[in-house]
Amino acid sequence: MKVNEFARQLGMVSSKVRYYDRMGLIQGERQNNNYRNFTPQDALNIYHAQMLRSFDMSIQESLSAKNEELEAIDQWVGAHVTELEEQIRWQEIKLLRLKEMQAYFEMITQTGDQIMPYCRDNSYNVWNFGSSVVMTPGVLRAVEILAENMPFSYVAIKIGLQSILEDRRPLEVSTGLGILERNQKKLGLALPEEIQQKKGGDILQYMLEVPDPFQLTRSDLNPLLAECRQRNIELKEDLIGRIYLSYMKNGMFVHGIGVSAEL
Template sequence: MKVNEFARQLGIVSSKVRYYDRMGLIQGERQDNNYRNFTPQDALNIYHAQMLRSFDMSIQESLNAKNEELDQIDEWVGAHAESLEEQIRWQEIKLLRLKEMQACFQMIKEGRERVAQFSRDNSYNVWNFGFGAVRTPGVQKAVEILSENMPFSYIAIKIGLQSVLEDRRPLDVSIGLGILERNKKKLDLKLPAEVERKEGGEILQYMLEVSDPFQLTCQDLRPLLEECQRRGKPIGQDLIGRIYLSYMKNGVFVHGIGLAGEI
């Protein structure tokens, strides 16, 4: 039969049949009338190669597999299963991060209860831009590690306590990268000792949108400062938070930020 007819029987395009032929996967003998003597074995070889290809085995590997013992095939399958499990684990972490971001976006969009109480996880942060930025080999290494592991890490922001107490204009703002302890453990990251570890606990989180985080003033933080004062817990530490995402609002490019005050 012709290649086109064989391909239709297989349910694939003829170009794939020609490709498999060039790779030596099938042995359809050519006849004088330009027909090929394709056999059920050729069809089986192609289906088998497609099945293995669906698990990311290359055509060349599937060809090699024809000459391998069961133990060798089992070893390949086992290694691929481990690799796939690792991919699934990473995707699950990504999904949790996306859902976390969605919850914060919803708070911003609703514009209600913009100061809310949360239980915060332990986190690790480095500050490499702005006031109080630290530049040592250890910090630089931490920046590289966290940068390579986004979105499991995040953009961190810190506002110096003294600048808040003195009502400086603008406040002392630093940015960098951070990661939650649970994600650090899941990824088995080894961070340098210079990374700042922030203990968890009950916090008041304030969601705000600003066009320039480095020009923040106490007026921008007024709802958070007033709520802490009302609860008898005035700000006593640097404010630590995250920049969740940047976007357009009313024609202005803004950053969606969550800042935390200890309570």
């Protein structure tokens, strides 16, 4: 039987059969007329290798597996079960994060320049850009951890309280990275002490779009500040928020930002 005929019976292309032949999976003897004495055992060997290959076992590993006892195969399967379960866990977390991002996009597109009540989750933030930032080893380590764990972490923004209260003073803006406590727990991240924990709760969230977060002015925050005055809300701490996404708008690159005040 020629290789292409054997391949057709197997349901695969002849180049793959030749590859398996080179790897030693096929034992059929060569004939003088370019025919091979393929056997049903050759077909079984190939199908077995295909099955193991679908679980990421290499062809060489599948060849070795033919000489392994059941216990060794069971150990290999067990290790791959654990590995696949971990991959599934990460994919589930990624899916939840993508759904979070979808919700944020909806907020920006449907509630731009609006202020709305929102329930914020517990989170952790670290600041690595801004005039008040102090880069200690702990801060550097926190930044490294959160940068490695995007997209589960996010870009955070902080506007200093005193700079908001003093009319003649430019706003003091810092940016960094943050992560929701629930995502931190899912990932099992051990965060340095220097990272700041922010308790969740009811807030007023204001969505705005600016080309440069470090050039924020008091007028950019006026809608939120006016709403706080109307509700008799006294600002007692820095405004914390997120830079949800960056995109082009009317030919200008802008950052979609949500900043919030405690209710």
